[in-house]
Amino acid sequence: MTDKDNQLLMGNEAIGQGLIEAGCQVAAAYPGTPSTEILQAVIDRAELAPEPLHIEWSVNEKIAFEVALAASYTGKRAAAVMKQVGLNVAADPFMRTAYLGVKGGMLTIVADDPGPHSSQNEQDTRLFCLQARVPVLDPASPAEAKSLVPVGFDLSERYEVNVVLRPTTRICHSRQNIVQQQPQRLERTAHFQKDPTRWAATPAFLPALHRKLNQHLAEIAREPGLQPQLTPGNGSRPRLAMVASGIVYSHLVDLLEELDLPRCCDLYQVIMPYPMNPDFCHQLHRAYDRVLILEETYPVIELQLAHPGAVGKQSGAVPREGELTPDVVHQVLADFLELSPPAELPAERRGQRPSLCPGCPHRAAFYNIKACFPKGIFPSDIGCYTLGMNLGAVNTVHCMGACISQGAGFYHAYAQDGEVPTIVVTIGDSTFFHAGIPALINAVIQQARIIVVILDNATTAMTGGQPVPHMGIAAGGKETRAVAIEPLVKASGVDFLEVCDPYDQEQFKTLLQQADAYTRRPDGGVAVLISRHGCIMDRAVRSGQPAFKISIDEHCVGCRKCVEAFECPALSMDPISGKAVVSQDRCIGCGVCIPVCPVDAIGKEDKA
Amino acid sequence: MKQQLIVSGIGGQGVLFLTRVIAQAAVNRQMPVLTAETHGMAQRGGTVLSTIKVGDFASPLIRAGQADVGLLLWEANLPVHRSLLRAEGRLLVNAAGAGEGQRIDASGIARDLGSAVLANLVLLGLAIRQKALFCSAGECETAIRQLAPVKLADQNLAAFRKGLQG
Numbered sequence: 001m002t003d004k005d006n007q008l009l010m011g012n013e014a015i016g017q018g019l020i021e022a023g024c025q026v027a028a029a030y031p032g033t034p035s036t037e038i039l040q041a042v043i044d045r046a047e048l049a050p051e052p053l054h055i056e057w058s059v060n061e062k063i064a065f066e067v068a069l070a071a072s073y074t075g076k077r078a079a080a081v082m083k084q085v086g087l088n089v090a091a092d093p094f095m096r097t098a099y100l101g102v103k104g105g106m107l108t109i110v111a112d113d114p115g116p117h118s119s120q121n122e123q124d125t126r127l128f129c130l131q132a133r134v135p136v137l138d139p140a141s142p143a144e145a146k147s148l149v150p151v152g153f154d155l156s157e158r159y160e161v162n163v164v165l166r167p168t169t170r171i172c173h174s175r176q177n178i179v180q181q182q183p184q185r186l187e188r189t190a191h192f193q194k195d196p197t198r199w200a201a202t203p204a205f206l207p208a209l210h211r212k213l214n215q216h217l218a219e220i221a222r223e224p225g226l227q228p229q230l231t232p233g234n235g236s237r238p239r240l241a242m243v244a245s246g247i248v249y250s251h252l253v254d255l256l257e258e259l260d261l262p263r264c265c266d267l268y269q270v271i272m273p274y275p276m277n278p279d280f281c282h283q284l285h286r287a288y289d290r291v292l293i294l295e296e297t298y299p300v301i302e303l304q305l306a307h308p309g310a311v312g313k314q315s316g317a318v319p320r321e322g323e324l325t326p327d328v329v330h331q332v333l334a335d336f337l338e339l340s341p342p343a344e345l346p347a348e349r350r351g352q353r354p355s356l357c358p359g360c361p362h363r364a365a366f367y368n369i370k371a372c373f374p375k376g377i378f379p380s381d382i383g384c385y386t387l388g389m390n391l392g393a394v395n396t397v398h399c400m401g402a403c404i405s406q407g408a409g410f411y412h413a414y415a416q417d418g419e420v421p422t423i424v425v426t427i428g429d430s431t432f433f434h435a436g437i438p439a440l441i442n443a444v445i446q447q448a449r450i451i452v453v454i455l456d457n458a459t460t461a462m463t464g465g466q467p468v469p470h471m472g473i474a475a476g477g478k479e480t481r482a483v484a485i486e487p488l489v490k491a492s493g494v495d496f497l498e499v500c501d502p503y504d505q506e507q508f509k510t511l512l513q514q515a516d517a518y519t520r521r522p523d524g525g526v527a528v529l530i531s532r533h534g535c536i537m538d539r540a541v542r543s544g545q546p547a548f549k550i551s552i553d554e555h556c557v558g559c560r561k562c563v564e565a566f567e568c569p570a571l572s573m574d575p576i577s578g579k580a581v582v583s584q585d586r587c588i589g590c591g592v593c594i595p596v597c598p599v600d601a602i603g604k605e606d607k608a
Numbered sequence: 609m610k611q612q613l614i615v616s617g618i619g620g621q622g623v624l625f626l627t628r629v630i631a632q633a634a635v636n637r638q639m640p641v642l643t644a645e646t647h648g649m650a651q652r653g654g655t656v657l658s659t660i661k662v663g664d665f666a667s668p669l670i671r672a673g674q675a676d677v678g679l680l681l682w683e684a685n686l687p688v689h690r691s692l693l694r695a696e697g698r699l700l701v702n703a704a705g706a707g708e709g710q711r712i713d714a715s716g717i718a719r720d721l722g723s724a725v726l727a728n729l730v731l732l733g734l735a736i737r738q739k740a741l742f743c744s745a746g747e748c749e750t751a752i753r754q755l756a757p758v759k760l761a762d763q764n765l766a767a768f769r770k771g772l773q774g
Contacts, residue, residue, distance in 0.1 A: 008628070008635045010645075033648035118648030141642075141666065174668040175628070175643040177635055250667035258674070326671040345672055351655025351688040352618050384652060462649065569653045585715065585724035586620075 009178040011142035011171040015109060016041025017178070018149030023186040024079050024107075026054045026071035028064035030434065031463035032083030033118035034172035035111035039081050040464075043476045050185045055475045057466050060400070060434040061086035065093050065108065069162075072106040073199065074190035077153055079107045084125050085399065086110070089435070091128075094162070098133045099209040100198055101160040104188065105153030108134075112168045114296040114323040120382070120399060122321070124298035125166045126273045133213055135220050136164040136274050138295075140249040142176040148271070150184075151225065159216045168296055170247040170323075221275040228280055233265040237337075241284065243301060244294040245270040251326040252294060255333060264337065270295075276304045292317075292336045296324055311336055356387045358570040359542075359588040361533030362426075362455050364502035366393035367566055367596065369424050369453065372512045376422040377410050379403040381436075383428040384462045385455050390567045394426065401435025403427050408439075408448035415449075422516050423450040429485065430460040430468045437488060443526050444493040449519035451512070452528045454485060457535040465537065489528045496527035503533055503545075503592060536588065547589035548604035552580050555601040566596045609639070610663030611742045612670050616689045617681030619651035622728035625755070626679065627658035629732065632751035633743040634662045644668035655685055662742055677740050679731055681714070683707070698740040702731050710738055717770050726767035733771020745772055 009017065015038050019027055029039035042055055054071075058064035061082040068078035082090060087110050094108065110128075113119040129136035137152055139145035145167050152163040197205045220226075228243070242265060244252050249269045256262050266288070270276070273295065284291055284307055293302045293312035299320075302312040311317040318324070318332050330342045356363045366388040369378065380386060380394035381403040388394040396406055407425035414420040427436050432454050443450060460466040467473040472482030489497050496518040498511045508531070515527035534541035550570075556579040562571045563580055570587035571580055580601075594602045613630065617623040627643050634641035642665055646656035659670045675692045683703040693699060699709030704716055712734045714727035729752065736745045749765060756764040 006635065006638075008631050008641065037647075117646070118650070170644055170668060173645045173647050175631055175641070175645070176668075177640055247667065251669060253666040255671070258671075326667060326669050330671060343673065346691045349688045351685050352653065352682070354619065354649050354652040354654030357620075357652060384649075386649070387652060585719065 006177055006179055008175050009142065010037060010173060010175050011145050011167055012037035012173070013041040014142045014146035014176070014178045015149060015165070015167065017045060017180060018146040019079055019107075020045050020049050020053070021181050021183045022105075022150040022153050023051065023077050023184040024053070024153075025051060025076040025188075026068055026078040027081065028056045028058045028067045028079070029081035030058055030061045030064055030086055031460050031466045032086050033463060034113055034169040035081055035083045035086070035109070036463040036466070037172070038109060038111070039475070046476065048183055050183055051187070057475045059469060061090040062093060065090040068106060068108075069093060069097060069102065072102040072104040074192050075104045076188050076190060077105040077186065079109060081109045082111075083119065084110055084112045084123050085120060087125055087128055089400065094134070095132050097162045099206060099213055100201055101209075101213075102156060102162055103160060103193070105156040106162045107149065107152045107156060107165055108162055109165045109167070111172050112166055112297065114168055117169050120397070122297045124296070124300060125164060126300040127298045129164050129166075130274045130300060130304075133217060134162055134164055134274075135217070135272060136166050137226070137271060138166050138245045138273050139171055139271075140246055140269060142171055142174055143178055145171050146178060155220065155223065155226070159220060161213070161216055161220070166246075168247055217275045221277045222279070223272075226272040227277060228268040228270045231263065231267040231269075233267070234263040237265040239289040240265040240291075240336075241268065241288040242266070242292045242294070242336075243268045243270060243284070243305070245273050245301060246296055248294040248296055248324045248329060251324065251329045252333070255326055255329055259339070261337070270301055273300050274304070276301065281305050281307075290336075292332070294318065294324060294329060294332070353390070354387060355390055355567060355569045356384065357536050358568055358586050359536040359590040359592070360384070361457060361502050361531065361536065362388060363391065363566070363568065364505060364533075364592045365426070365453060365455060365508065365531040366391045368502065368505055368509050369393050369426070369512065370565075372509055373422040373424060373516070376424050378424050378426065379406040379410065380426045381428065381431045383431055383460075385426055385428055388426060391565065400431055401427070401439050404436055404439035404443055404452055407450040407452070408443040408446060411448040411450050412446070420449065422519075424512075425450055425452045426455055427452065428461070429454060429456040429458065429470065430466070432485065433469050437492065440489070440492045440494070440526070448526060449524055450526055451515045451519060452526060454489075454528065454530045456485060456530050456532045459535045459538065461535045461537060465535065485530060489530075494526050494528045496524075497530070498528075499530040499532055501533050502531045503590065505592070505595060542588065545590070547607060548591050549607050550582050550587050550589055550591060550593065550602060550604050552582055553601050553603060555599050556580050556597075557599055557601075559598060561598060562593055562596050562602065566593055568593055609742060610665070611661075611677065612675045613660040613662075613677040613679065613741070614670060614675045614689060614692050615658040615660070615679045615681070616685040617656055617728075618685075619653045619656050620725070621681045622725050623656050623658055623681060626681075626728040626732060627660060628755055629729075629748065629751045630660050630741070630743070632754055633747045636747060636750060637743070640664060642668035655682070655688060657689060677735065678709070679735060680709070681728060681731060698735075698738065700731055700735045700738065700740060702727050710734065712771060712774075714771065718767055721763065721767055721770065723763070726763065729764055729767040730771035733768045734774070737772050737774060
């Protein structure tokens with residue numbers, strides 16, 4: 001084996017490599033942790049594909065799904081990639097696809113986030129699949145995730161169904177030695193076989209499609225290659241069994257090894273948590289009195305097994321919330337096997353909270369929004385700028401695009417009573433395109449009086465800088481038509497539109513005050529202020545702006561305003577002197593903090 | 609041979625790069641390796657943790673009290689991640705002052721080399737000097753060359769050697 005064949009790959013990279021190897025020809029995604037690197041890996045490996053490959057960062061997950069779906073109708077292999085809450089956005093086409101099916105292999109890769117580590121909930125895509133009646137594969141390692149890509153495409157094509165691959169954060173963001181293979185050449189040409197009874201099925205055709213789906217699911221449940229894998233026990237505990245899926249199975253394997261308990265009882269790895277083989281369920285009912293079930297995050301296998309001796313989330317033996325880490329599994333296993341309990345874990349301590357980067361333009365915007373409207377209401381949204389909550393300038397964070405509608409809802413509720421506080425909504429540029437535009441139109445036609453600040457940093461920053469529609473760049477750096485924000489805002493019926501660099505703090509505050517006055521005019525309405533400054537993680541942005549040496553002199557009175565209200569990670573309080581200090585390692589020299597100091601103790605000089 | 613390691617720091621310190629260098633050294637030895645990393649919002653200056661398991665393992669995560677080696681790039685993470693380490697585990701800390709574990713002012717050394725983010729490789733150098741890792745200095749250098757951008761390879765190696773030589 002050469003070094004080139006055996007590489008250290010992140011789970012997401014392994015899945016991306018798997019898509020290329022399996023002959024996927026259309027791959028569409030919207031970025032979201034922990035799924036983002038999957039499409040990036042496809043982009044990075046595009047030249048390995050022996051046949052044409054269309055890759056796109058779609059505007060949202062629903063669009064990504066629909067693009068991949070129609071490509072599959074032509075007989076080609078296609079994939080849609082998203083994080084778990086992205087599937088909520090794509091739920092509408094996803095549900096109908098179960099009935100109508102696909103032609104070429106269609107893989108929907110949905111990355112779940114037990115914990116959650118970087119999400120607004122820890123919903124379980126496997127349960128979504130049970131509700132949608134879509135087969136779902138649950139890998140236990142990065143290598144297995146890759147190997148399930150061709151398996152999923154094959155299953156999808158044999159039954160003409162959409163198949164879901166569900167990695168979790170610990171698969172996505174784990175690295176492992178991965179063996180690479182030669183990409184398949186499928187030699188398919190697009191051919192859409194028109195069939196209105198299927199692709200445009202009216203209610204008259206749906207019962208038959210539903211019946212066919214159910215028949216397929218019954219067959220898929222008995223697919224030989226996807227049955228639970230048994231590691232038999234040594235017979236010492238004959239009426240006990242353990243059933244696990246996903247990464248928790250791997251935690252369990254290591255734990256049994258470390259506790260010197262391998263083969264202590266029969267152990268099953270479930271690879272396809274839905275649909276489950278009824279024969280497997282019956283066999284577990286017959287053969288075992290007690291069955292430990294370990295899965296993340298909802299009791300999907302447990303619900304289907306309906307075993308009277310189930311030890312799991314339903315029975316309360318396994319925690320219902322949070323990640324099933326090896327320490328949690330240890331505790332559960334000790335209870336199940338009546339082992340001596342593990343040492344008590346020290347109380348979990350939280351480390352340093354994340355912050356907007358030093359020099360982040362969002363900090364300048366948030367600080368001044370809060371300064372202008374100390375009593376305002378601040379709905380915000382999903383992205384780096386969620387961290388504006390550290391500055392007290394983010395009061396709500398819900399789901400992609402919700403902030404504008406929430407701002408409007410706040411307005412209508414307050415307006416009924418008379419006095420309306422200033423409502424300043426903050427939304428990132430990528431989020432605005434994803435789900436903000438219909439919300440903006442709605443706010444305008446419902447005559448909400450709110451300020452919408454579009455935080456335009458020219459990228460999808462939180463997930464590592466994917467392209468956004470107004471920059472004229474598509475996946476892989478390819479040039480495309482740019483769709484600007486301003487005409488979209490104007491066409492949505494907004495009459496107050498201003499653009500400002502938030503580093504120009506005086507101008508930014510002036511515009512905020514003007515926007516507030518506009519919302520309160522008799523003929524006023526929604527005011528939009530575009531806060532425009534590139535993401536500071538972008539090297540070109542950093543090198544294109546002046547950088548000063550920032551220092552704090554002896555006039556500092558230790559009031560903590562720069563550390564708390566402004567919350568720049570480059571500023572901290574020196575415990576000995578009680579004065580603020582600048583970390584030169586972290587400061588990028590933007591100078592935005594200078595006017596924050598009430599005693600003018602922060603100064604700048606040109607860098608030597 | 610089996611070894612379980614943690615790399616602890618805050619977003620922006622190069623925890624991920626250090627994790628990859630160590631894991632790459634295992635790959636180059638044809639040893640199985642698993643890592644788990646922190647991505648997403650925590651990378652914006654929050655506490656981040658990587659785990660590395662070299663040898664025959666199935667899971668990338670490490671239970672409390674099981675890590676053989678702890679590389680701490682951010683001293684303030686000690687109370688957060690200390691409990692992952694075995695009682696007899698080796699602890700290497702980037703810190704200017706005295707305290708628990710074997711210490712080196714990796715940030716200070718890195719600053720002198722021109723960039724504080726090189727502290728990650730200075731600390732790796734110390735870990736090799738203290739014979740705490742499964743791999744040799746030469747193996748680390750090979751891995752650094754494989755993973756560092758060409759322009760920065762020499763600077764990265766210089767940082768590693770500073771830690772190695774003390």
